[in-house]
Amino acid sequence: MENVQKRQHASKVKKSTTQMSEKKKDMLSGYLYIAPFFIIFGIIGLYPAVFSIVLAFQDWNGLGEMDFVGLNNFVVVLQDPLFWKSLYNTVIIGLMGTAPQLIVGIILAYFLNMAVIRFTNFFRVTIFMPYITSMVAVALVFGVFFSSSETALANYVIGLFGVDPVSWKTSEWGAKIAISLMVFWRWVGYNTIIYLAGLQSIPKDLYEAATIDGAGKVQQFLHITIPMLKPFIILTVFMSTVGALQLFAEPAVFLGSSAFNRDEAMTVVMYLYRDAFNLGSFGTASATAVLLLIIIVGAAALNTWLTSGVGRKQKRRAFTK
Structure with a gap:
């Protein structure tokens, strides 16, 4: 056993x-x-x-030996007026190019989601085309459109309203406006597609019930569409904030070789690129990158917190009623 x-x-x-x-x-x-x-x-x-x-804590030119300098690189960057100018340019161009595209993206997605609109697939592809277009091609088109010549297309258009020609690539606000429009044109379709996917996930029964209760299109948009799109709005605001603070390709390609020698539209990423590859100061460039990381985390957290309140008032009103 x-x-x-x-x-x-x-x-x-x-x-x-x-x-x-x-x-x-x-x-x-x-x-x-x-x-x-x-x-x-x-x-x-x-x-x-x-x-x-x-x-970021070293003094290094990319070839020789590193020399530990502690926080000296951060002190140098924070005391440089050009750094604060680049941060100012980044915030202004980011706000001018990002905030409108989020609003316009929601509106375009709302109309593209309507059943009465014909050829919706054609319009969806057309709106998304700028996102997949080569950055070089975009820069060439906008370079011709916003040429400093008085006969440029942009100067011709504003001339119809009695505005004097603008030197778009050399003036302070001309460069910012041109780059902001480039950012808007390139990314508005991307956000539109994201919002369109969110709209298609909203049950149609909500709109039908709202219509029976006598709610108009504007009321349905404010009290149903916006609150239900809250996760998508938070996502696009977060991604747009990070992208705006990392802006580099658009101003660098639009302004050409002179982009790193002038401060009209120099962004923070362009500033650290100039320090690293033009001046050979990789320590201050890395310190700028660390500071930019802190700024991005703070700005993204703030925007996410602000956009997380979208739709709360409408929900509270609905519950109180």
Whole structure:
């Protein structure tokens, strides 16, 4: 009897050991499948980020030995008037190019979602086209449109309203307006598609019930559409905030080689690029990157907190009624 029990116990131990080894093999195979992502992320994403933070406390020209300087790089950047000018330009261009596109994106998505609109697929593709258009092509088109010549198309249009020609690439506000319109034109379709996907997820029964209760289109838009789009609004505001504070390609390509020698439209990313690759000061450039990271986190958190209140008043009114 004891031999039988020992055999049963041994078989159970062997079976459990086999099951454990099979689980370990499954776990190992799973880790191997996801390992390429983490390896690539570590090499391309994590290592440069950590190295940039370490470099922010060093004096390095990219070739010689590093010299630890503590917080001196941050002091140099914060005492540089050009840094504050670039931050001012980034915020102004970001507000002028980002805030309107979010509002217009919601309105365009609302109309594209209406059943009475014909050829909706054509309009959806057309609105999304600027996002997939090459940045070089966009810069060429806007460079011709906003040329400093008096016969440029933009100067011709504003001339119809009695406005004097503007030197778009050299004036303070001319460059900001032109770049903001470029950012608006390129990204409004992207946000429109996101809002359109959100609108299509809203149950039509809500609109039908609101119509039966006598609510008009404006009331339905304010009390149903906007509150139901809240997650999508938070997403687009967060992404737009991060993108606006990292603005680089549009002003750099639009202004050309002189973009890093003038301060009319220099952004923070252009400022750190100039420090690193034009002046060879990788320490101050990394310090600027760390400061920009702090600003982005703070601005994104603030905007997310503000937009998280969208629709609360309408919901409270609905419950009180």
